[in-house]
Amino acid sequence: MADEPLVLGIETSCDETGVGIVRGTTLLADAVASSVDEHARFGGVVPEVASRAHLEAMVPTIDRALKEAGISARDLDGIAVTAGPGLAGALLVGVSAAKAYAYALGKPLYGVNHLASHICVDQLEHGPLPEPTMALLVSGGHSSLLLSSDITSDVRPMGATIDDAAGEAFDKIARVLNLGFPGGPVIDRYAREGDPKAIAFPRGLSGPRDPAYDFSFSGLKTAVARWIEAKRAAGEEVPVRDVAASFQEAVVDVLTRKAVRACKDEGVDHLMIGGGVAANSRLRALAQERCEAAGIRLRVPRPKLCTDNGAMVAALGAEMVARNRAASDWDLSADSSLPVTDPHVPGNGHGHSHDHVHEVSKENLYS
Amino acid sequence: MLLLALDTATPAVTVALHDGEAVVASSGQVDARRHGELLLPAVDRVLAAAGVKLDAVTGIVVGTGPGPYTGLRVGLMTADTFGLALGVPVYGVCTLDGLAYAADIEKGPFVVATDARRKEVYWATYADSRTRLTGPAVDRPADIAERVAGLPAVGAGALLYPDTFPQAHEPEHVSAAALASLAAEKLAAGEELEEPRPLYLRRPDAQVPKNYKVVTPK
Numbered sequence: 001m002a003d004e005p006l007v008l009g010i011e012t013s014c015d016e017t018g019v020g021i022v023r024g025t026t027l028l029a030d031a032v033a034s035s036v037d038e039h040a041r042f043g044g045v046v047p048e049v050a051s052r053a054h055l056e057a058m059v060p061t062i063d064r065a066l067k068e069a070g071i072s073a074r075d076l077d078g079i080a081v082t083a084g085p086g087l088a089g090a091l092l093v094g095v096s097a098a099k100a101y102a103y104a105l106g107k108p109l110y111g112v113n114h115l116a117s118h119i120c121v122d123q124l125e126h127g128p129l130p131e132p133t134m135a136l137l138v139s140g141g142h143s144s145l146l147l148s149s150d151i152t153s154d155v156r157p158m159g160a161t162i163d164d165a166a167g168e169a170f171d172k173i174a175r176v177l178n179l180g181f182p183g184g185p186v187i188d189r190y191a192r193e194g195d196p197k198a199i200a201f202p203r204g205l206s207g208p209r210d211p212a213y214d215f216s217f218s219g220l221k222t223a224v225a226r227w228i229e230a231k232r233a234a235g236e237e238v239p240v241r242d243v244a245a246s247f248q249e250a251v252v253d254v255l256t257r258k259a260v261r262a263c264k265d266e267g268v269d270h271l272m273i274g275g276g277v278a279a280n281s282r283l284r285a286l287a288q289e290r291c292e293a294a295g296i297r298l299r300v301p302r303p304k305l306c307t308d309n310g311a312m313v314a315a316l317g318a319e320m321v322a323r324n325r326a327a328s329d330w331d332l333s334a335d336s337s338l339p340v341t342d343p344h345v346p347g348n349g350h351g352h353s354h355d356h357v358h359e360v361s362k363e364n365l366y367s
Numbered sequence: 368m369l370l371l372a373l374d375t376a377t378p379a380v381t382v383a384l385h386d387g388e389a390v391v392a393s394s395g396q397v398d399a400r401r402h403g404e405l406l407l408p409a410v411d412r413v414l415a416a417a418g419v420k421l422d423a424v425t426g427i428v429v430g431t432g433p434g435p436y437t438g439l440r441v442g443l444m445t446a447d448t449f450g451l452a453l454g455v456p457v458y459g460v461c462t463l464d465g466l467a468y469a470a471d472i473e474k475g476p477f478v479v480a481t482d483a484r485r486k487e488v489y490w491a492t493y494a495d496s497r498t499r500l501t502g503p504a505v506d507r508p509a510d511i512a513e514r515v516a517g518l519p520a521v522g523a524g525a526l527l528y529p530d531t532f533p534q535a536h537e538p539e540h541v542s543a544a545a546l547a548s549l550a551a552e553k554l555a556a557g558e559e560l561e562e563p564r565p566l567y568l569r570r571p572d573a574q575v576p577k578n579y580k581v582v583t584p585k
């Protein structure tokens with residue numbers, strides 16, 4: 001529909017420079033430049049390397065997104081940007097670009113929450129989000145269970161990891177197995193040829209007295225590493241495929257069990273899974289199986305929309321416009337620990353005004 | 368010609384508008400931790416004071432540093448994006464050149480130094496306010512004391528280390544007004560300006576994780 005808001009979204013919270021364009025819930029462009037290769041030799045994302053790459057990639061990526069969408073920037077109804085959470089320096093590059101772009105084009109600016117964007121992106125795949133929706137977000141940076149009755153105003157944390165993120169555990173186990181970085185895709189690949197029941201790795205926080213919706217992957221990580229070391233110490237060959245499959249099974253077993261339980265407890269009949277780990281084939285399969293058994297409808301966007309991208313930011317921005325949420329002010333800043341309960345950073349209404357003009361003189365203030 | 372100049376390479380967040388003849392309006396605030404918040408409202412105020420809209424601007428001038436990276440990128444990213452949105456050229460000017468210009472010294476040599484943190488300075492030497500001789504470079508003040516001995520010096524980096532720069536004086540901070548004036552002068556003379564690319568001068572701090580640590584107790 002032509003009257004749905006046309007929004008450009010910018011994402012720079014980690015190592016992907018993402019620029020997406022949507023019209024309402026329709027995806028028009030999803031341009032991503034990644035610096036992942038530059039981080040590979042460090043075995044993790046180096047913040048300064050990511051920030052430098054964002055600055056280099058931003059203008060070409062915006063250009064690419066506009067061409068892909070076949071629209072003119074003048075036609076946009078708003079600019080959205082990830083204001084947090086994420087790496088402070090990396091976020092600041094995207095926020096600076098979005099502010100300058102919105103200001104130069106005379107468009108409203110929406111600083112939005114990265115986690116809420118991960119949930120909202122599913123609208124581009126499966127249409128408007130049911131309200132309420134339970135969301136399981138799993139990536140190298142986050143593992144959270146969130147309940148939202150309105151993605152623009154109400155996101156409630158149900159549970160989160162108390163130590164490592166799920167994706168981090170994949171990276172670490174891949175490193176122990178000498179499979180490289182990032183660990184997610186390669187563990188998934190090896191696990192397909194392995195036996196998930198070969199080794200009984202522990203399920204973190206799964207006891208009767210443990211918090212029902214929180215996660216812990218640190219103990220699992222240590223257990224897997226010890227198991228591998230014992231094999232190596234005994235001079236035995238490490239069955240990489242079985243280790244990958246059994247480790248992966250322990251992770252996705254806990255994730256899906258807790259997510260389904262949260263849905264049942266809250267009487268929510270929709271579960272969405274997002275974040276980079278949502279690309280994991282076993283997580284998708286097991287979630288599907290358990291949701292079906294529990295009468296819950298599962299929504300998982302395609303892998304490219306699960307990892308960090310600009311389209312998810314644009315999707316949430318479009319929803320902000322559609323629901324008449326207040327735009328952000330020109331002094332919007334990046335907030336590396338923006339609470340998940342703040343889907344966006346509304347302005348106080350003074351940001352677009354021209355007060356404080358008296359602070360400017362015709363003379364240079366320093367002279 | 369209507370140039371919008373901005374610089375966030377140092378603790379100063381500074382913006383100026385230059386019409387080819389003179390600086391029309393300018394703004395400067397010193398706050399090392401809030402470049403991201405302060406820059407765009409400052410642009411808005413400067414334009415309002417001059418009574419023009421951003422789309423009247425014919426070129427963007429941006430300080431390329433050297434400077435602490437996080438703040439430096441705010442100015443560069445803002446300038447790049449303005450250039451994209453408006454379809455106007457973006458020119459880079461070394462931030463130290465702006466300070467040298469503002470120092471208004473006809474006969475050098477003299478030194479410009481800014482604070483590089485970690486007990487170092489970003490510095491360059493100049494024959495006069497428009498002619499850089501060496502640099503920019505990043506060094507510990509004590510390590511360059513011999514090379515700058517006897518020379519007048521300007522900038523916060525010089526004022527911070529009087530042992531190395533006993534003849535340090537104002538200006539302390541860079542002003543976009545100086546950057547704009549320098550750029551306008553060069554453009555009018557048909558000179559090429561630099562690309563708007565950051566002068567980091569240091570490699571990124573990248574901790575390579577140590578070899579995988581054995582977790583099994585021995």
Ligand SMILES: [Zn+2]
Nearest residue numbers: 118139275308
């Ligand atoms: Zn993410």
